[in-house]
Amino acid sequence: MVKFSIIIPVYNEKIGVRKTIEDLKDFLKKEGFESFYEIIVIDDGSTDGTSEILDKIDEIKLIKHKKNKGYGAAIKTGVKNSTNDFICIKDADGTYPKEAIKDLLSFLPEYDMSVGARHGETIKSQYVRNFAKFFLITLVKILTGTRVPDLNSGLRVFKKSLFKEYEHLFPEGFSLTTTITVCSIANGHPVKYLPIDYHPRKGASKIHPIIDTYNFFIIILRTVLYFKPLKVLLPIALGLLLLSLIIGILSGLFLEKVLDTTVTILFVSGIQIFILALIADLIVNKFKKNG
Numbered sequence: 001m002v003k004f005s006i007i008i009p010v011y012n013e014k015i016g017v018r019k020t021i022e023d024l025k026d027f028l029k030k031e032g033f034e035s036f037y038e039i040i041v042i043d044d045g046s047t048d049g050t051s052e053i054l055d056k057i058d059e060i061k062l063i064k065h066k067k068n069k070g071y072g073a074a075i076k077t078g079v080k081n082s083t084n085d086f087i088c089i090k091d092a093d094g095t096y097p098k099e100a101i102k103d104l105l106s107f108l109p110e111y112d113m114s115v116g117a118r119h120g121e122t123i124k125s126q127y128v129r130n131f132a133k134f135f136l137i138t139l140v141k142i143l144t145g146t147r148v149p150d151l152n153s154g155l156r157v158f159k160k161s162l163f164k165e166y167e168h169l170f171p172e173g174f175s176l177t178t179t180i181t182v183c184s185i186a187n188g189h190p191v192k193y194l195p196i197d198y199h200p201r202k203g204a205s206k207i208h209p210i211i212d213t214y215n216f217f218i219i220i221l222r223t224v225l226y227f228k229p230l231k232v233l234l235p236i237a238l239g240l241l242l243l244s245l246i247i248g249i250l251s252g253l254f255l256e257k258v259l260d261t262t263v264t265i266l267f268v269s270g271i272q273i274f275i276l277a278l279i280a281d282l283i284v285n286k287f288k289k290n291g
Contacts (some may be wrong), residue, residue: 003036004086004105004157007078008012009071011044016094016201018053024090025059027098040081041092042074072176079163088157093201098156100196104157112162112189114197115181116155132213134219136178143231144226146185146187149193152177152216162189169226175219182220186227194201229284233277242271 006024010017021041028037039060043051045068054062063230079087086108090096100116107114110199133151141147152179170176183192225232244266251259 001036003084004088005084006037006090007037007075008041008090008092009044009074010041010050010092011068012046012048012050013092014048014050014053017050017092019137020092020094021057024098031102040077040078041043044068050210052282065212070172071174072170074170075176085160087160095199095201097197101210103194107192108157111192113158113184114192115153117149117193118153118198119195136216139220144185146229151181175215178216179223182223184200186224233273237270237274237277240266
């Protein structure tokens with residue numbers, strides 16, 4: 001049985017944080033994990049009384065941020081202060097089933113990361129988020145060639161070495177889970193997905209569907225561009241070259257003259273981006289070769 005550290009980022013979760021942590025401790029002891037885990041709770045600058053509640057909970061390692069730094073920053077603090085080689089992250093809002101942790105741990109060390117992929121009625125009823133989720137998952141599939149059941153699940157177990165390898169790329173906000181997922185897929189790390197239930201949260205959600213979806217979109221593009229620039233830049237280059245050809249042909253057929261300026265700009269831009277893609281790919285491969 002592997003030793004692991006459970007990291008719980010907390011920000012203004014006074015409604016359900018005590019029950020979430022106490023239920024988790026009871027479950028781990030019942031399953032015989034008592035001497036194999038530590039619980040690290042990061043209070044990310046809570047202002048609603050959560051901090052005072054956490055002070056009264058035993059058998060946890062409590063670390064407090066003086067101000068709110070973000071979900072990703074809290075996870076980083078937790079990993080930095082962990083003593084084990086395997087990390088489990090779990091939200092404090094009661095949405096993720098504690099029972100899944102045992103199954104997720106069973107996939108390591110064969111896999112570098114195991115993820116609880118959310119499903120159930122609670123997920124199905126969130127129409128706006130489901131549309132955003134479908135869009136982001138489709139984007140990742142196009143860019144990496146891999147279908148990801150759940151891109152940003154807040155319940156997962158991974159090797160600390162995996163986290164450390166890409167920590168310099170992780171943002172301070174909610175996009176950390178998305179980033180580590182895309183980093184792992186883009187670099188061929190084995191990742192296991194386990195279907196899990198997802199319960200209604202206790203307290204108000206801190207996710208902003210439009211703003212956070214935009215941030216996730218940028219993170220995905222940036223991360224894939226970092227590791228596989230051809231996947232992002234080559235379609236853009238080919239699209240511009242094709243568009244210049246189409247405009248040239250159509251303007252020649254239906255207008256009195258070819259739109260040579262527009263065609264030239266599009267064609268030259270396509271060639272420039274194509275060359276940039278090749279150079280970027282060579283640089284990435286050189287760095288990979290040099291370790």
